[in-house]
Amino acid sequence: MYSLNRAMVIGNLTRDPEVRKTSTGQSVCSFSVATNRSWTGQDGTKQEASDFHNVVAWAKLAEICGQYLTKGRKVYIDGRMQTRDWEGQDGVRRYRTEIVAENMIILDRPSSGTSGSSAAKPFSPAAFTPPVAPVQDDRAPNPDDEIKIEDIPF
Numbered sequence: 001m002y003s004l005n006r007a008m009v010i011g012n013l014t015r016d017p018e019v020r021k022t023s024t025g026q027s028v029c030s031f032s033v034a035t036n037r038s039w040t041g042q043d044g045t046k047q048e049a050s051d052f053h054n055v056v057a058w059a060k061l062a063e064i065c066g067q068y069l070t071k072g073r074k075v076y077i078d079g080r081m082q083t084r085d086w087e088g089q090d091g092v093r094r095y096r097t098e099i100v101a102e103n104m105i106i107l108d109r110p111s112s113g114t115s116g117s118s119a120a121k122p123f124s125p126a127a128f129t130p131p132v133a134p135v136q137d138d139r140a141p142n143p144d145d146e147i148k149i150e151d152i153p154f
Contacts, residue, residue, distance in 0.1 A: 005080045011035035019066035029062035054098035078103040
């Protein structure tokens with residue numbers, strides 16, 4: 001029997017990411033992404049709704065999210081669903097379902113306006129474009145080669 005736990009969303013950040021360090025020093029970043037959907041109701045009127053997804057990124061991806069993402073940015077998030085539970089200070093059991101991000105792609109350029117965080121980092125196209133290296137051979141890339149997060153140039 002097989003299992004699959006995969007979540008993919010494209011939407012806009014509803015708040016600036018929060019980056020923290022665990023007690024062991026590992027980076028963790030949390031933010032929320034809103035997705036919109038629309039449909040035509042039985043009476044022919046256009047209906048719209050938004051869903052809000054809690055996202056958590058760890059390690060190097062957390063640092064990248066904290067550096068480049070701000071409220072309003074459009075992103076693609078790919079990861080797995082996870083539900084955590086804990087007991088609140090009032091003794092009530094609480095639950096939170098979130099996407100644990102494994103991949104993140106920024107789908108827009110930051111706005112030049114003042115909306116979003118005043119701590120937004122300046123956009124540099126060079127940060128998103130890998131340098132062109134001279135071609136050493138004409139072998140096709142191996143699709144089985146894994147891309148490591150450390151190899152991403154930003």
